[in-house]
Amino acid sequence: MIPLSWYLILAAALFSIGLFGVLARRNAVAILLGVELMLNAVNINLVSFWRYGDISLMAGQVFAIIVFAVAAAEVAVGLALVISVYRRRNTVVAEDLDLLKW
Amino acid sequence: MTGTQIFFLIVGAATLFSGLMVVTTRNLIHAALWLVATLFGVAMIYAILDAGFLAVVQVVVYIGAIAILFIFAVMLTRRQAAETGPSVNANWWAGAFTAVVTFAGLTFMLKSWSGFSKQAAAIPSGFDAVNQLGNALTSPTGYVLPFEVASVLLLAALVGAVYLAFNKK
Numbered sequence: 001m002i003p004l005s006w007y008l009i010l011a012a013a014l015f016s017i018g019l020f021g022v023l024a025r026r027n028a029v030a031i032l033l034g035v036e037l038m039l040n041a042v043n044i045n046l047v048s049f050w051r052y053g054d055i056s057l058m059a060g061q062v063f064a065i066i067v068f069a070v071a072a073a074e075v076a077v078g079l080a081l082v083i084s085v086y087r088r089r090n091t092v093v094a095e096d097l098d099l100l101k102w
Numbered sequence: 103m104t105g106t107q108i109f110f111l112i113v114g115a116a117t118l119f120s121g122l123m124v125v126t127t128r129n130l131i132h133a134a135l136w137l138v139a140t141l142f143g144v145a146m147i148y149a150i151l152d153a154g155f156l157a158v159v160q161v162v163v164y165i166g167a168i169a170i171l172f173i174f175a176v177m178l179t180r181r182q183a184a185e186t187g188p189s190v191n192a193n194w195w196a197g198a199f200t201a202v203v204t205f206a207g208l209t210f211m212l213k214s215w216s217g218f219s220k221q222a223a224a225i226p227s228g229f230d231a232v233n234q235l236g237n238a239l240t241s242p243t244g245y246v247l248p249f250e251v252a253s254v255l256l257l258a259a260l261v262g263a264v265y266l267a268f269n270k271k
Contacts (some may be wrong), residue, residue: 003220005218010118014117014144015205018121024198025125033133036137043144043156047147047153051152058231059245061235066248072168076260079174081266083175083179083266094191
């Protein structure tokens with residue numbers, strides 16, 4: 001059988017990959033792709049803790065579903081912002097959006 | 103090595119590889135398609151974890167809705183999407199360093215935890231996870247309040263997204 005550690009290490013690796021995407025990419029849409037990877041890593045953790053803990057307590061799965069809903073909301077608003085910014089400034093490169101920078 | 107372990111290793115390696123491709127591919131359409139592969143791998147991880155309902159929801163919501171939304175957004179902002187300039191910013195090495203340190207720190211912390219190499223208990227016969235999940239989501243002693251809050255959040259996000267993306271001219 002698979003020990004819990006495999007899932008946790010997989011989730012940590014996926015989270016770090018997503019973190020790199022968020023920190024390093026220039027395109028705003030690519031940054032949101034990195035956020036999605038991080039949310040998925042968190043979900044793997046939640047579901048594996050549900051499976052390896054008391055299986056009759058559904059908190060892990062319920063929380064994963066809440067994360068689904070929050071991810072959908074985040075993507076909808078985030079991409080709407082990106083499209084709105086693209087219309088006004090004709091760019092989606094994050095470092096060009098320096099309106100609020102000193 | 104049992105068959106499940108080998109299957110897990112293959113799926114995990116494919117998931118991590120496509121995750122890496124998501125953050126390194128220059129062409130954003132390709133990155134979004136690699137994201138679909140990653141999400142599918144995560145759905146298979148859910149299936150290995152006996153969370154069949156979540157695996158299906160992952161395919162329907164993430165791949166069916168969120169990944170498609172990404173592809174639409176890439177197409178709508180295509181003029182500047184990939185071809186010009188580097189795909190990573192000047193401080194990408196700092197980002198890579200932070201990611202590696204985060205991974206090392208998480209693994210180091212988890213290693214010192216006593217339940218790290220815990221094995222899963224067998225599922226009792228007659229246990230219906232979907233039934234339990236439905237009860238938990240709708241019972242007042244369970245999680246009906248977070249469930250309703252999530253629906254309000256989705257409504258607010260829908261209205262907000264329409265308002266933000268609406269072309270006023």
